[in-house]
Amino acid sequence: MTAPSHPLFQAEALRKSYQLGAARIEALRGVDLVVRRGEFVVVAGPSGSGKTTLFNLLGCLDEPEAGRVVLDGVDLASSSQADKTLIRRRKLGFVFQSFNLIPVLSAYENVEYPLWIDGVAAGERRRRTREALASVGLGDRMKHRPDQLSGGERQRVSLARALVHDPLVILADEPTANLDSKTGAAIVDLLARMNAERGTTFLFATHDPSIIERAPRTVRLRDGEVISDQTRGPR
């Protein structure tokens, strides 16, 4: 995995809570986190520890109650909803636990979608889409709809979709949770290869010990707080 460089994300004292019935749930209680370009960071913690909430705030999908997120030098608090839409479109890539592919689009069209809504020219779109699908080993499954693909293939399409527009960072929220261990390991290998070969920054939420064990950097959350932030040396 590549050596980290400049700060990409700076999260400072992030707080977020939810109303659940009569109870107020503190999902994040003052989280600080710095992620540098090219890093592969695993955010680990049990269910309810605040991983998804943290990813939502970093991914411009939700607003913190307190604290701030700076992405690539831009304070997200000062960005409008339209700006955030463009940030998500151009600077971020998402890989979801349930793949979240658009069922009416083929594998090719799902991957092409981020380029299409960003107005990339057709020729360029075609080239990058084919490259992205080939890079995840699905060059021969382009015309298939999501319901014609296996779970592992769907997640690889999802990964190709997250990569195709060359984002600054890919936020992968438990991308192996719905896969068997062998397929999950193959996906993690693929992400690690992307990180090593393309220098893509990854934030990877999981509570799978086998993945945490391999991670160069692991940030552990519990009850909405960072309880450890460990970086391993290269193996």
Add this chain to the structure above:
Amino acid sequence: MTFAQIALRNLARNRRRTALSLLLIGAGSVALLLTAGFIRYSFNGLREAIVHGGLGHLEVAPAQDLQASPLERSTFPSFAEWEQTRAQIESVPHVLAAEGAIRLTGLVSRGDRTVAVMGLGVEPARERRMAFEVKLRAGSYLPETAPAEGEDVVVLGLGLARALGAQPGDLVTFTALTADSTLNAYDMTVVGLISTGVQDLDARFLKTHLTSAQRLLGTGSVSSLLIGLDDTARTQELAALVRARIAGGGQALAVADWESRATFYGQVKALYSGIFWFLGGIVFVLVCLATSNTLLMTILERVREIGTLLALGTSRGQVAAIVILEALWLGLIGAVLGDVVGFGLASAINAAHVKMPPPPGAASGIDLGLVLAPSDFVLVGGLMLVVLSLAAALPVLRALRLRIVEALGHV
């Protein structure tokens, strides 16, 4: 890839539900088309019946007479230069003929029975050239040549003949006021019985030859010239030409088209138009509510998908566009289906020659016919697109209000 393609594919996801929506929209379109077709058929039929029933496409008369209300119109013929004017008018292209006509009021007697009547003095030869329709029920119609004095003839409305107990061949006495306010009476032979199509009018209507009417009233003038054209659609164009042709004569004349004189037609048109828009309103509301509910269901089933689209950087406007395009596809396909089925049904109904009972006040039944114009298909299609756009409003609002995180977590 386009949003329209995505919207179309979304509709194909639940084919049964989409088919039901299309059925509803198509049925609504068919209902509106058939109603519009029947109304147009009725308008056309009524228009031609009025024009060829004796009103003519245009009427030229002394201005003070034609521009007055029906109650204020002179009962005595005052159009003196009518023959010169007729020559001018009949030289206008597309004018079939111009008939001198006299409106008559008076009393008709046979034996001890006397009935107050209204009638017309007409020129049968020119009526024939103008394709005026005569519903002859017995005997013969007025002769085309002017009758000699003492050989005057008359045709009576069916109801009037019944009231007088008269048959063809009987003699009746027609009494009317002359220009100097004296009473004049002429014996006339009944040659035929006619129907106007309106029972109340049949009970007091008669027609005689213009020459007989002029003799009865002691005048050489007519009330007006009734003009027949070869195409009703050109009425306004030819009215302007006739106005130009007769301008500058010694007597101030005016030209009126058939529609301005046919108040009954205007009332029927207003009534039928009201019925069409009332029915259209009901269809509008039904289709709008049903399709809005269907579209809302499709949104609720795709909450997480919409959340994904937003997370990937799709703007809320683009999400709204997808929903609106789904609605417009439904409207377009449904309207096209409705147009095709409506056209087929209209053709089948026309071919079947279904007979309808007589309308209120009418003496005979009518054929059920449907006349569809290209504008009907466009109107109904456009109406459906408007309905579906409105139906999409609530689902679009629902989609726009989704919070991305909640949408992504939706199960």
